[in-house]
Amino acid sequence: xxxxxxxxxxxxxxxxxxxxxxxxxxxxxxxxxxxxxxxxxxxxxxxxxxxxxxxxxxxxxxxxxxxxxxxxxxxxxxxxxxxxxxxxxxxxxxxxxxxxxxxxxxxxxxxxxxxxxxxxxxxxxxxxxxxxxxxxxxxxxxxxxxxxxxxxxxxxxxxxxxxxxxxxxxxxxxxxxxxxxxxxxxxxxxxxxxxxxxxxxxxxxxxxxxxxxxxxxxxxxxxxxxxxxxxxxxxxxxxxxxxxxxxxxxx
Amino acid sequence: xxxxxxxxxxxxxxxxxxxxxxxxxxxxxxxxxxxxxxxxxxxxxxxxxxxxxxxxxxxxxxxxxxxxxxxxxxxxxxxxxxxxxxxxxxxxxxxxxxxxxxxxxxxxxxxxxxxxxxxxx
Numbered sequence: 001x002x003x004x005x006x007x008x009x010x011x012x013x014x015x016x017x018x019x020x021x022x023x024x025x026x027x028x029x030x031x032x033x034x035x036x037x038x039x040x041x042x043x044x045x046x047x048x049x050x051x052x053x054x055x056x057x058x059x060x061x062x063x064x065x066x067x068x069x070x071x072x073x074x075x076x077x078x079x080x081x082x083x084x085x086x087x088x089x090x091x092x093x094x095x096x097x098x099x100x101x102x103x104x105x106x107x108x109x110x111x112x113x114x115x116x117x118x119x120x121x122x123x124x125x126x127x128x129x130x131x132x133x134x135x136x137x138x139x140x141x142x143x144x145x146x147x148x149x150x151x152x153x154x155x156x157x158x159x160x161x162x163x164x165x166x167x168x169x170x171x172x173x174x175x176x177x178x179x180x181x182x183x184x185x186x187x188x189x190x191x192x193x194x195x196x197x198x199x200x201x202x203x204x205x206x207x208x209x210x211x212x213x214x215x216x217x218x219x220x221x222x223x224x225x226x227x228x229x230x231x232x233x234x235x236x237x238x239x240x241x242x243x244x245x246x247x248x249x250x251x
Numbered sequence: 252x253x254x255x256x257x258x259x260x261x262x263x264x265x266x267x268x269x270x271x272x273x274x275x276x277x278x279x280x281x282x283x284x285x286x287x288x289x290x291x292x293x294x295x296x297x298x299x300x301x302x303x304x305x306x307x308x309x310x311x312x313x314x315x316x317x318x319x320x321x322x323x324x325x326x327x328x329x330x331x332x333x334x335x336x337x338x339x340x341x342x343x344x345x346x347x348x349x350x351x352x353x354x355x356x357x358x359x360x361x362x363x364x365x366x367x368x369x370x371x372x
Binding site for chain 2: 033034035036038039042043133136137140141144148
């Protein structure tokens with residue numbers, strides 16, 4: 001088993017989850033209505049929990065403690081896609097990102113539920129229900145706002161256009177991916193992207209939203225190897241502020 | 252007037268239009284009553300209310316407000332305005348004259364037999 005390749009996979013997944021979990025939690029107390037505020041915050045907590053489960057697997061493979069990994073790295077040591085670090089903007093963008101990301105995440109975990117790397121397969125089976133709700137939540141909002149009125153439709157279309165190339169960056173191929181595919185640990189980013197397109201297309205169609213023309217597709221990559229936008233560093237600083245006061249504190 | 256083959260219904264002269272006025276449109280999302288079920292086969296219990304623009308959204312909100320602690324297997328939502336209710340000033344309709352032993356389980360002779368059987372054990 002190629003441990004380096006597995007670590008690479010675990011890091012990008014865990015970092016995606018940690019960063020989007022933190023971003024989504026920034027809506028807590030500011031959500032559009034109380035019920036949605038609670039739902040979105042609750043899902044953000046789910047994501048942090050999923051990230052933690054993956055950091056534990058990394059720890060089992062010899063990496064440092066989950067908290068140390070989460071809170072003491074610099075921005076350029078994170079492997080998340082740039083999509084998840086972008087500022088929340090308005091709720092349309094946060095919802096659209098949630099939709100694009102969570103569909104990919106659900107498919108990724110679905111594929112990993114059959115992985116030959118059993119510890120990861122076990123985590124994947126455990127989070128199935130959470131992901132199903134997250135996608136149900138995203139689909140419901142996107143469909144509702146896509147069809148509600150001209151203003152909400154335009155905002156969602158604009159959010160989709162803005163997020164699209166960043167979302168394609170979720171499927172940035174990783175250096176050791178071939179080893180994972182060979183050993184049936186993971187299906188690979190290309191296959192994942194195909195499945196993702198198959199799943200999101202009918203929902204967007206139903207919502208009256210248009211996927212940007214393929215001639216304009218230009219995946220924004222680099223996140224997996226530590227290349228990030230200027231938005232990640234302040235996020236990481238804020239996220240780890242309390243931890244850094246006293247890294248040895250017992251919580 | 253509602254026409255019926257049953258003359259009693261015709262005598263009652265019931266208006267075609269339901270006289271119960273539906274609520275006026277609200278200036279905000281309406282509310283849905285949320286019911287959850289702890290185990291398949293159990294009765295659904297009322298757990299609270301959410302604001303939502305439609306039933307589907309009410310379901311996603313209801314799930315997260317009341318089902319996020321993993322205590323449910325199923326959720327129902329019902330528009331609050333579809334719930335019919337008695338008035339609190341009519342609460343006295345639930346009062347009942349107590350001298351009706353024939354209606355209480357205790358009024359049945361079988362209790363004597365059960366008590367006798369228990370003593371016999």
